[in-house]
Amino acid sequence: MLRFAHPAVLWALVLIPVLALLFLIVTRWKQKAIGRLGNKPIVRQMMPEVSFSRPWLKFGLFIAALTLLIIGMADPQMGSKTEEVKRRGADLMILLDVSNSMLAEDMAPNRLENAKRAIAQLIDNLNENDRIGLIVFAGQAYVQMPVTTDYSAAKLFLNTINTGIVPVQGTAIGSAIDLGMKSFDFKDGTGKAMIIITDGENHEDDAVAAAKAAHSKEVMVNVIGMGSQQGAPIPMYDARGQKAGYHLDNDGKTVISKMDENACKEIAIAGGGVYTRATNANSGLDMVMNQVAKVQRKLYGSKLYKDFEDRFQFFLGIALVLLAAEFFISNRKSKRLSRIKLFEVKNT
Template identity: 60%
Template structure:
């Protein structure tokens, strides 16, 4: 298993595109300056020792060396010894609504991003609890199977958006059933689902699905996202809002929180219902209920010993910088005069 001891240093890789843009701008400026002196053949005769290709080669070496330096500073580590351990905790699955109505702005910046931010904070506070993520709109999909890898959970969470599920709708019952399939119902760990949705236009019998989950020992808590007054649902194009969804009469569609439905599902699932707000995501109250559940022991495998690998990247960086330093920006006139393919007449 690979991990980075100082993963924040990887942000330095963002500078590589900036270096490339700067290089291309300078290169274009130099070409214009040389073009003002005459055509390339004429300029080559005026300054025969100047190479037009070697600066590009030197720049490539510099970029690779910089990338190696950044990776080296982040200290990549490889797990060398895996051990089994006994851990005590619960199994949680977050059922996250990703339908278009989740883009409504009655929670800042919108319902979906507000929920993702709250889930991320919840993951930071998990200890030995395992977590999984199921996303749903018109259909339900497992975004992340049950895992103890909380870092991976946050990475998967970051990639969630309303375009990730092709079919629109709000199939809450299908999401609950998918969550049940994701759980290891044989193990003795306490199990709970956290349903985060605005509950609008749900298409199946979510209450019956919640009852099925309860009978199998799974508690379902519900967090309502949005407001009863509702908000218009924006339309995005290339990441920017270009208007709002309209109904058949040409009026702006207003998405409203369906609290009655959320309360019914929570009651059927033997859980609690909380309405989220900008000040309170509702997850602390739900997690307080989860913490009251009986914690059971489960087997977990994890890498215990990690070995540093930063030295290889720093050595590569050092070698590349030395090579780049000794690549001259001038031509070797002796070598440039050699033509291996020249045919000499006898």
């Protein structure tokens, strides 16, 4: 398959017919000028060293070289095939809490943004053969991105996450773990782990039981706690994104969201992983990733996209040869060749 890295450069090819037209106009003008001097055959005999065919040859070489130069500058590329390669890695699923309590500002700028920043840091430090997936959850859990080695795509998905991405509020950590288990492909035999990033306020299901079930299938469940035990109010925002007060309970009092550290620890222990609490100064990733590094990495097949290969060198090389040839060809006849008169009839 052929493509051009800079297709806009090909518009310069419109110069070719324009230059050809100009050359024909100038050539015709020269012929008329010679015709005005007298009989053409006689005039040509008066200019024995002038070649009337070489300008056409030189112009042909110049036009061919210019065409190849333009094509070369457009950078033609060949390739575009996929190939099956073997890679050794592990599958890592990130479970991110996007409930409203993650907007609490006891971490700068808030728990959710701090968590997203930590995930971006994690992606940057992953082993290049590890696959990563992303699940968001509040009252329900959704696969935001299935496991992949495309880390750039992972960051794009990460940037779109906010608390409005899940319509049902709450904190269903157990459902997120169950969905993570369903998202894994256990046939490939790769090691698997989960990292739950949450404030631990689980109100919907039995997350500890879900973590135990995951661990029984050799999936390590780790937890990073976001927030403080002292807690912070949960801000509300208007349609313009401006802060519009804080969430209130049924008695009209400001709701204070506190991180449930005990719940986070229980989930991590049940899942055979570790628990760490993030702070403004430390995301807690180092401890968790050291644990994840223990996950056995096995070979798995992955289809990789093979980049296009540049082919501009061939076009530019031929163009330079043609330009050199055009430069060394004179407009005058060769004296040696002009002496050879194959079809001249001699009078005897």
